[in-house]
Amino acid sequence: MSLLSTTRRRLGACLLGLVMAAAVHAQGNLEIDTPAIAALKQSMQKRHAQLAPLYAAGAVGLAADGTVALRDAGSVPLAQRTQANAAIAAENADRAALYREIARANDHPEWEADVRRTFAQRWIDRAQPGWWVQQGGKWVQK
Amino acid sequence: MPDASRWLLAAVLAMSASACVTINIYFPAAAAEKAADRIIDEVWQLREGAAAAPAPGPAQGESK
Amino acid sequence: MRARLSACCVLALLVGGVSPAQAVDRLSVAVADVVSAGLVLRDIRAEFDAARGTAAISVARARFGERVERDLRLRCGRAALDFQGFTCHRAAAQVGGKRIPAVFDLELDRRHGHVRMAAVLDGGGRLELDAGEGGRVRARLAELKAEGLQALLAAWSPSLVRRVQDLQPAGRVSGELDWQPGAGASPRLEVQLRLSEAGFGTADGLRAAEKLAVDLSLDARRSGAAWHWQLALDWQAGAAYLHPLFLEAGPRLSAHGRLDDRQLHIERAELELEGVRRVSASASADLDALDQGRLALEVQGADLAVVGPRWIAPLVAPASAERWAFAGHASGALQLAQGRLQAAEVAFDAAGFSLAAAADGTALALGPIGGALSWRAGQRSGARLQVAGGHWGKLALGGFEVDAELMGEGVTVARTRVPVLDGALVLDDLSLWRGAAGWAGRGSVVIEPVSMPALTAALELPQMSGVLSASLPGLRVSPGEIALDGALVISVFDGYLHATGLRLREPFGVAAHLNADVEARHIDLAQLTETFSFGSMSGFVDADVRGLELARWRPVAFAARIASSPGEYRRRISQRAVENIGALGGAGAIAAIQRSLLRLFDTFGYSELGLQCRLARGVCLMDGIEGATRADGGFVIVRGGGVPALDVIGYNRRVDWDELVDRLQRVIAGNVSPELR
Numbered sequence: 001m002s003l004l005s006t007t008r009r010r011l012g013a014c015l016l017g018l019v020m021a022a023a024v025h026a027q028g029n030l031e032i033d034t035p036a037i038a039a040l041k042q043s044m045q046k047r048h049a050q051l052a053p054l055y056a057a058g059a060v061g062l063a064a065d066g067t068v069a070l071r072d073a074g075s076v077p078l079a080q081r082t083q084a085n086a087a088i089a090a091e092n093a094d095r096a097a098l099y100r101e102i103a104r105a106n107d108h109p110e111w112e113a114d115v116r117r118t119f120a121q122r123w124i125d126r127a128q129p130g131w132w133v134q135q136g137g138k139w140v141q142k
Numbered sequence: 143m144p145d146a147s148r149w150l151l152a153a154v155l156a157m158s159a160s161a162c163v164t165i166n167i168y169f170p171a172a173a174a175e176k177a178a179d180r181i182i183d184e185v186w187q188l189r190e191g192a193a194a195a196p197a198p199g200p201a202q203g204e205s206k
Numbered sequence: 207m208r209a210r211l212s213a214c215c216v217l218a219l220l221v222g223g224v225s226p227a228q229a230v231d232r233l234s235v236a237v238a239d240v241v242s243a244g245l246v247l248r249d250i251r252a253e254f255d256a257a258r259g260t261a262a263i264s265v266a267r268a269r270f271g272e273r274v275e276r277d278l279r280l281r282c283g284r285a286a287l288d289f290q291g292f293t294c295h296r297a298a299a300q301v302g303g304k305r306i307p308a309v310f311d312l313e314l315d316r317r318h319g320h321v322r323m324a325a326v327l328d329g330g331g332r333l334e335l336d337a338g339e340g341g342r343v344r345a346r347l348a349e350l351k352a353e354g355l356q357a358l359l360a361a362w363s364p365s366l367v368r369r370v371q372d373l374q375p376a377g378r379v380s381g382e383l384d385w386q387p388g389a390g391a392s393p394r395l396e397v398q399l400r401l402s403e404a405g406f407g408t409a410d411g412l413r414a415a416e417k418l419a420v421d422l423s424l425d426a427r428r429s430g431a432a433w434h435w436q437l438a439l440d441w442q443a444g445a446a447y448l449h450p451l452f453l454e455a456g457p458r459l460s461a462h463g464r465l466d467d468r469q470l471h472i473e474r475a476e477l478e479l480e481g482v483r484r485v486s487a488s489a490s491a492d493l494d495a496l497d498q499g500r501l502a503l504e505v506q507g508a509d510l511a512v513v514g515p516r517w518i519a520p521l522v523a524p525a526s527a528e529r530w531a532f533a534g535h536a537s538g539a540l541q542l543a544q545g546r547l548q549a550a551e552v553a554f555d556a557a558g559f560s561l562a563a564a565a566d567g568t569a570l571a572l573g574p575i576g577g578a579l580s581w582r583a584g585q586r587s588g589a590r591l592q593v594a595g596g597h598w599g600k601l602a603l604g605g606f607e608v609d610a611e612l613m614g615e616g617v618t619v620a621r622t623r624v625p626v627l628d629g630a631l632v633l634d635d636l637s638l639w640r641g642a643a644g645w646a647g648r649g650s651v652v653i654e655p656v657s658m659p660a661l662t663a664a665l666e667l668p669q670m671s672g673v674l675s676a677s678l679p680g681l682r683v684s685p686g687e688i689a690l691d692g693a694l695v696i697s698v699f700d701g702y703l704h705a706t707g708l709r710l711r712e713p714f715g716v717a718a719h720l721n722a723d724v725e726a727r728h729i730d731l732a733q734l735t736e737t738f739s740f741g742s743m744s745g746f747v748d749a750d751v752r753g754l755e756l757a758r759w760r761p762v763a764f765a766a767r768i769a770s771s772p773g774e775y776r777r778r779i780s781q782r783a784v785e786n787i788g789a790l791g792g793a794g795a796i797a798a799i800q801r802s803l804l805r806l807f808d809t810f811g812y813s814e815l816g817l818q819c820r821l822a823r824g825v826c827l828m829d830g831i832e833g834a835t836r837a838d839g840g841f842v843i844v845r846g847g848g849v850p851a852l853d854v855i856g857y858n859r860r861v862d863w864d865e866l867v868d869r870l871q872r873v874i875a876g877n878v879s880p881e882l883r
Contacts, residue, residue, distance in 0.1 A: 028170075028172075028173055028176075029173055029176065029177070030170065030173045030174055030176070030177040032177045032180065032181060033823055034762075034763075035719065035755070035757045035762040035763070036711065036712065036717035036719050036757065037181075037717070039565065039716045039717045039757065040715075040716060040717045041181055041184050041185055042716075043565070043715075043716040043717075044185045045184060045185050045187065048185055048186060048187070052186075059411070070410075070411075070412070070449075071410075072409075072410055072411055073410065073411030073412055073414075073447070073449070074407060074409070074410070074411030074414070075411070076411065078414060078415075078416050078445050078446070078447045078452065079445060079452060081411070081414075081447045081449075081450075081452060082447070082450055082451065082452040082520050082524075082527075085449070085450045085520065085524055086520070086524045086525065086527045086528065088524075089524035089525035089527075090524075090525040090526070092525070093525040093714075093715055094715065094716065094717075096644075096685070096686065097686060097712045097715050097716075097717050098181070098717075100685075100686045100687075100711075100712070101711075101712070101717060102174075102177065104711070108169075111169055111174075114169040114171070114174065115174060115178075118171060118174040118175055118178050119178045119181075119182075121175075122175060122178040122179060122182055123178075123182060126179070126182055126186070126188070
C-alpha cells in the first residue's frame with residue numbers, strides 16, 4: 001500500500017499549493033517594497049538619465065529577455081561607446097538582481113523567469129515612441 | 143483490492159497529482175504586471191506622464 | 207612578349223597603308239588579337255582623327271589572367287600617334303558600357319618602352335602609373351579619396367566593393383607602390399602609404415574608427431611559390447572602437463611573414479603599446495577565412511594601472527569597470543584558434559586589484575599578488591598565487607596563498623587560509639564554475655577564532671570581549687546568492703550569539719544584503735550595558751532574531767524577541783538605564799512611575815524584562831514581555847520585583863526604526879533627557 005501513501009502525500013502537497021496560490025491571488029499584489037528592490041530601483045532610476053538618450057538614439061534597445069542590448073552603437077560618439085557598454089552591463093546586472101529579488105521577496109525564487117518575462121513585456125509595451133524594442137527576434141521602432 | 147481498481151485509483155491520484163503541479167507553479171501574472179508597471183514608472187520617472195516627454199529631446203543632442 | 211606586341215602594332219600600321227614619313231590624318235586600325243603572357247585582347251579597333259586630335263580605341267574582349275572583360279573603350283580627348291609612341295589625354299574609359307569614374311592621360315613611349323598613365327578620380331585625388339623597362343611598374347597615389355577609390359574598384363570587383371562598403375570606409379590615401387619583376391622569378395613589391403582622415407564603421411557600430419592617420423610600409427619579395435613580406439604600421443592619430451574596447455592612436459606595429467598559396471603566416475609581429483614593455487605575436491590563417499586562423503600573443507611587462515582600465519575591465523567586468531582599480535605588473539601569453547581561446551598563461555608581479563564599494567557597500571582590495579596561472583582549453587591546469595594581503599571594508603586581510611586547479615570554465619581551490627586579525631578565514635574544497643546564468647559553486651568555510659577585542663577595534667565598534675568563529679560546511683554559490691549552511695558563533699558578554707541560515711544575496715551589486723537567523727543566549731546585561739554606556743543593568747537575556755536582513759550592514763528587517771534568561775541571578779536596573787529606555791521610546795512612548803520617585807533610588811529590582819520588535823519597511827512594531835499586554839494598551843518592558851520595584855511600560859507600538867537608532871546613538875553618546883508620562 002506504499003503507492004497509496006505516497007500519492008496521498010502528493011495530494012496534500014497539492015492542496016497546500018492551492019491554498020498558497022489562492023492566498024497570493026486574493027492579495028492581488030506582489031511584494032516589491034523591500035530595501036533591496038528599493039536600492040535597485042534607485043540605482044536604475046539614476047542610470048536612466050544616461051540610458052534615455054541612448055534609447056532615443058536607437059543605440060540601445062529593449063530586448064525580449066528583459067535586458068537592454070546594444071543595438072546600434074553607431075550613433076554614440078566613439079569615445080563614449082565603452083561607457084555605453086558599461087551602462088548596459090550594469091543595467092542588466094541590476095535587472096537580473098531585480099527579477100531575482102522580486103521572486104525572493106514573494107517567497108517564490110522559482111518565479112524569477114516568470115517575473116523576467118512579465119517585465120520584458122512591460123518594458124517593451126511601455127517604451128516611448130522612437131525607442132527600439134525586440135519583437136519576434138527583430139528590432140522594431142516604436 | 144483487484145488489480146484493475148487499484149490501477150484506476152492510481153490513475154485518478156496521478157491525474158490529480160499532475161493537476162496539482164500546474165497549481166503549484168501558478169504565477170500571479172496580473173499582479174506581476176502591476177508590480178512591473180509600478181517599478182517601470184519609478185525607474186523611467188513616468189508617474190507625472192508629461193514630465194517624461196521632454197526627456198528624449200535634450201538627451202538626443204547629448205548623444206550626438 | 208614586348209617584342210611581339212610591337213611587331214603586331216607595326217603590322218597593323220602597315221595594313222592601314224600609311225607611309226611613315228607622312229603625318230597621319232585619319233587612321234583606322236583593326237587588330238584581331240593581341241596575345242601575351244597573362245593578357246589576351248581580342249578584336250581591337252582604333253580610330254585616330256589627326257585633324258581633331260582625337261582617338262577612340264575599343265577592345266571587344268580582354269582577358270587578364272583569369273579575368274575576362276567585354277567591350278572596353280577608351281576615348282581620347284586629345285591624342286597623338288607617331289613612331290615615338292602614342293599619347294592620349296583627357297581620356298574617358300568604359301568597361302561593359304560603364305564609365306570608369308576618372309579622367310585618364312596615357313603615354314606610350316615606344317622607344318623607351320614606357321607606359322605612363324595618370325588618372326584623376328571623379329571623387330578627387332590622382333593616381334599615376336608608370337610601367338617601365340623590364341616590367342617595373344610604379345604607382346603614385348596622391349590624396350585618393352575612399353569614395354573615389356571604391357568607385358574605381360567597383361569596375362574591377364563589385365563584390366569586393368560591396369564587402370568594403372559594409373565598413374563605410376572614409377578618408378584619403380597617398381603614397382607609392384613599386385613593382386619590380388626582378389631577375390628570374392623573384393619579383394618585389396614595395397608599398398609606402400599614408401592614410402589620413404580615415405575611418406570606417408560597421409552598421410552595428412561595434413567596430414569603428416575615426417580621424418585615423420596611419421603610415422604603412424610593406425616590402426614583399428617572392429621566392430619560389432611564397433612571398434616574404436615585412437610590414438610596418440604607425441598609428442599616429444585618431445581613435446577606434448573595437449567592441450568593447452576604445453583604442454587611441456599611438457600603437458606601432460612591425461611584422462614579417464610569408465604568404466604561401468593563400469596561407470598567410472605572420473612569423474613575428476611586434477607591437478609598441480603604451481603601458482606594455484613588449485607585445486609580440488605570431489599568426490597564420492587562410493586568406494579566405496582570416497577569423498579561422500590561429501594567433502599566439504605574448505605580452506611582457508604590462509603595467510596594470512594603464513592596461514587594466516583600458517583592456518581588462520571592459521572585457522572582464524564591464525558593469526563594474528569604473529569601480530575597479532589596478533596596480534603592479536603582469537606578463538602573459540595567449541593562444542587563439544578559430545576565434546576561440548585555446549590557452550593562456552599569466553604571471554603577476556606585485557599586482558593589485560581593488561573593487562570600490564557600490565553605493566556605500568564594502569570595498570575589497572587584494573595585493574600585491576605574485577604567482578602564475580595557466581589555462582588550457584579542455585585540460586586541467588593550475589594557478590598558484592601568493593597574495594600578500596588585502597582589505598575587506600575596514601578589515602585587513604593577511605597574506606595567503608591560492609592553489610587552484612582550472613578546468614574549462616571552472617576553478618577548484620584547495621584549502622586556502624586567509625588570515626583575519628588573530629584568526630583566519632579558511633576556504634576548503636571550493637569549486638566554482640560558470641554556467642549560462644552566471645557563476646555557481648560549492649565548498650565549505652571555517653572561521654578560525656577571531657578575538658572580539660581585535661575585531662571590534664578593527665571595525666571601530668565599542669570594545670567587546672569574546673571570540674568569533676564559524677563552521678559553515680555548506681557553502682553554495684548560485685547567481686545572485688551565496689548560501690552558507692552551518693553556524694557562525696560569537697561568544698560574547700558571557701553568553702553566545704549563534705547565526706544560522708546565512709545568505710549573502712546579490713553580493714556584488716547595489717542590493718547586496720545578508721540574511722540570517724540569530725539566536726543569543728545568556729547575554730550578560732552588565733557587560734552589554736557597560737560596553738554601550740547605557741546606564742547599568744544586571745541580569746541575563748536571551749534573544750531570538752528571525753529573518754534578520756542586513757543591507758550595508760544595517761538591519762532592514764527582522765523579528766526580534768528579547769527576554770530574561772531563565773535561572774537565578776541578580777536583577778537590577780539603574781536609574782540611568784530606566785531613563786535611557788524611556789528616552790528610546792520617544793515622547794510618551796514609555797511610562798514609568800513618577801519622576802520624583804525615580805530620583806529617590808539609584809537602582810531598582812526587576813523580575814523580568816522582555817522586548818519584541820518586528821522591523822519591516824522602516825517601522826518597528828514593538829511589544830514587551832510576552833503575554834503582558836495591559837488593558838490600557840501599554841506593554842510591559844520591565845516588570846518590577848524586589849525593593850524598590852519598577853515597571854517600565856511602553857505605549858507606542860509603531861516606532862520609526864531610523865529614529866530609534868538615532869535615539870539609541872544619542873543615548874549612548876550620553877545627553878538625552880527622558881520623556882516620561
